[in-house]
Amino acid sequence: MEKIAAMLVLNTCPDMHSAEDLARFLIESSLAACVNILPAGRSLYRWQGELHEEAECVLLIKTTHDAWPCLREALRERHPYELPEILAVPVVAGLDGYLKWLGEMVNVE
Numbered sequence: 259m260e261k262i263a264a265m266l267v268l269n270t271c272p273d274m275h276s277a278e279d280l281a282r283f284l285i286e287s288s289l290a291a292c293v294n295i296l297p298a299g300r301s302l303y304r305w306q307g308e309l310h311e312e313a314e315c316v317l318l319i320k321t322t323h324d325a326w327p328c329l330r331e332a333l334r335e336r337h338p339y340e341l342p343e344i345l346a347v348p349v350v351a352g353l354d355g356y357l358k359w360l361g362e363m364v365n366v367e
Contacts, residue, residue: 262361263323264349270314277315289329291363294318
């Protein structure tokens, strides 16, 4: 069986509406196979010299290594934050059937 170079991309959004919009766009564009939206997260961070504490939604985006450049660009273009958190983590192992499905769902040309 061919191994899929899967990736998990982490992203935060200021609210459920923007998280759902991004998730739908990524799925409809075939840039992601699945996006989990975790509501009610709390983020503490330093931005422009000040400490901030905000409620955020966390997106867990499942994609492939081949789709990463297009997905990253789509998030940058559509994200409401000036500097969004976009972190890609390579998946080193997973259920073969799930990884096969993921590879079939993500399509970049």
